[in-house]
Amino acid sequence: MDIILKEITKSFGQNRVLRGVNLHIRPGEIHALMGENGAGKSTMMNILTGLLKADSGTIIVDGQEVVYKNNLEAEQHGITFIHQELNIWQNLTVLENLFMLKQPKNRFGLIDFKKMKEIALAKCKEVGIDLPLDAIAGTCSVGQQQMVEIIRALMSNAQVVIMDEPTAALTERETNRLFEVMARLKKQGVSIIYISHRMEEVFANCDTITVMRDGQTISTRPTEETTMEQIVTDMVGRTIDEYYPARTTIPGEEVFRVEHFTQPGVFKDISFNLRKGEILGVSGLMGAGRTEIMRAIFGVDPHESGKLFWHGREIHINKPKDAIDYGFGFVTESRKTEGLVLDFSIANNIALPSDSRLAHHFWINGKEEFTFAQKLAIALGVKAQDIHLPVGTLSGGNQQKVVIAKWLGMDPQLIILDEPTRGIDVGAKKDIYDLMNKLTEQGVSIIMVSSELPEVLGMSDRIMVIHEGTVAGILESQGATQESVITLATGGK
Structure with missing residues (x-):
């Protein structure tokens, strides 16, 4: 799926949040979206997925201009947003979470749990994820819950998956597992928009980096053609000579x-x-x-x-x-x-x-x-x-x-x-x-x-x-x- 956002603007009252944002997401790429908090990253993604309406600008998906009425319509067209605050029903099983409001029925009109499990296992195997389908979701780790969100998105035939700070609460092992899954999705032609502040992760796993500042897109570069220092400068509008300031205090008693x-x-x-x-x-x-x-x-x-x-x-x-x-x-x-x-x-x-x-x-x-x-x-x-x-x-x-x-x-x-x-x-x-x-x-x-x-x-x-x-x-x-x-x-x- 090829997505182009052109000159997107958005204001909340007198507060102008987006000032003519441009972004191009190509099929099968992992595209990092970086910027200080308040730069407009989440607002832009909310507009793309129909949660917010832009004041002006154009969204073009596979050559056609689109405006999604809500996030459900965006999902139906293959664009899924996995928010930092995971959308998991804690008291239901992993399997029930995967099929929420989309349960297949048997010929008697009852929920077909056997078919649900077959579909879920097949999708998990395809992506290389092992999920405890019968476990209560609230007992699973944050990493497992995140994988539930990813599988749920892929079962809706998602072609673009937006991830907002996906590793913020993950262990190192879960983080590595997430990157393995992302690499598999990329090979299958799925695009990933990766919102993160973690430089090392971005440079190790993303193909392209777009930086936003004060509601504008400042730069878009292939990862291999830029440096962490350049990204920091783009993000804050100045160089940060010493990322960690020197400790000058000598501890006392x-x-x-x-x-x-x-x-x-x-x-x-x-x-x-x-x-x-x-x-x-x-x-x-x-x-x-x-x-x-x-x-x-x-x-x-x-x-x-x-x-x-x-x-x-x-x-x-x-x-x-x-x-x-x-x-x-x-x-x-x-x-x-x-x-x-x-x-x-x-x-x-x-x-x-x-x-x-x-x-x-x-x-x-x-x-x-x-x-x-x-x-x-x-x-x-x-x-x-x-x-x-x-x-x-x-x-x-x-x-x-x-x-x-x-x-x-x-x-x-x-x-x-x-x-x-x-x-x-x-x-x-x-x-x-x-x-x-x-x-x-x-x-x-x-x-x-x-x-x-x-x-x-x-x-x-x-x-x-x-x-x-x-x-x-x-x-x-x-x-x-x-x-x-x-x-x-x-x-x-």
């Missing part, structure tokens, strides 16, 4: 210590310390227990035994409020489900943990709350027309800045950042790295959990590696390599 922290079946005998102004990176494979350890330290989840010390004095944290009272902040892994109230305004979200300080006689001073939130929004570079808008209208990078602003408003002395740059663009990442450096210069201590090894190596003073719920080792960042971290993460010495 110990401020926090964990001793023999244990929750049976989750993590065991976790011991480490954290110094003033230090960034302690936490690495390990998906499922190793990194997030679970941090949640227990902050009092979100329980622990059975172990001790915590703050400035040499033993403390007891049984719930998040206890941690907050000690001056701890926690930017959780899932900003949408745990870090933000999406229907609340940007200002409300930023002020939420500080409402007790802003309240007078049980009433919150709206003007004081606005001033408080506005100051933090400006300091963190939150891009929004008005901080009274719902936080759910912001791009992923700006939502992440709001989550961080929320905790910074409390003047924390220790802040846990769990996957602080997941799903956000290169420009927003650089802003967050600069902020982390600034915080440590002010004496704030940071624990940073990250699945991105270059990020861990580039931003940490020391690196704690977790393997199967235990501390496999703690490395000084100077001299640490990807190989040494991976060796510890996989149980090596």
Whole structure:
């Protein structure tokens, strides 16, 4: 299928989101679509698949001008959009998800489960995917659920599959499996539009890269004819000389210590310390227990035994409020489900943990709350027309800045950042790295959990590696390599 988008424009009120976008998707190619959050990538794909209507411009599919009324019509014509938030019915089986609203019937008018399984197995074999068809979808890994979406699309004879940040929540093994499937689909003539911020994945698996910035297409180049540096420049409109800013803060005395922290079946005998102004990176494979350890330290989840010390004095944290009272902040892994109230305004979200300080006689001073939130929004570079808008209208990078602003408003002395740059663009990442450096210069201590090894190596003073719920080792960042971290993460010495 050959798709051409010409001079597509789109505005939401006074906010012009697309400004004459052009894109050409050729049959059987993997075409990366890159750009900062808010560049217009998802809006353009929503217009292509009929979820939104363009203000002007033309969509040409196989030589014919088209306008799809909705995403169902786009799917019927072979274009499927697999969103970052997967469209899976968690309480149904994998097989039932594959045939939702499309179940074949037998001669008695009943659902023909035998035929459903035959069709599903044949399609899985064709693509090289092994799915537990009888399993409840909610019990499957995110990678398996993503494969369900892909098989479901292919069973509708999809010729173009749009994938939005498909590897954001996948393990390394699941990611590699996804790329194998993509390569098979490409050989079968299926086109893939691959939206991602992960440079290494794009350069390793995509044929063409289109960069968007501020609602415009800036460049389209064959992958082999460009460089990561050029793509970054196209994305942000400037060169980023040092992707990871130099660490200038020298960590001071110990401020926090964990001793023999244990929750049976989750993590065991976790011991480490954290110094003033230090960034302690936490690495390990998906499922190793990194997030679970941090949640227990902050009092979100329980622990059975172990001790915590703050400035040499033993403390007891049984719930998040206890941690907050000690001056701890926690930017959780899932900003949408745990870090933000999406229907609340940007200002409300930023002020939420500080409402007790802003309240007078049980009433919150709206003007004081606005001033408080506005100051933090400006300091963190939150891009929004008005901080009274719902936080759910912001791009992923700006939502992440709001989550961080929320905790910074409390003047924390220790802040846990769990996957602080997941799903956000290169420009927003650089802003967050600069902020982390600034915080440590002010004496704030940071624990940073990250699945991105270059990020861990580039931003940490020391690196704690977790393997199967235990501390496999703690490395000084100077001299640490990807190989040494991976060796510890996989149980090596």
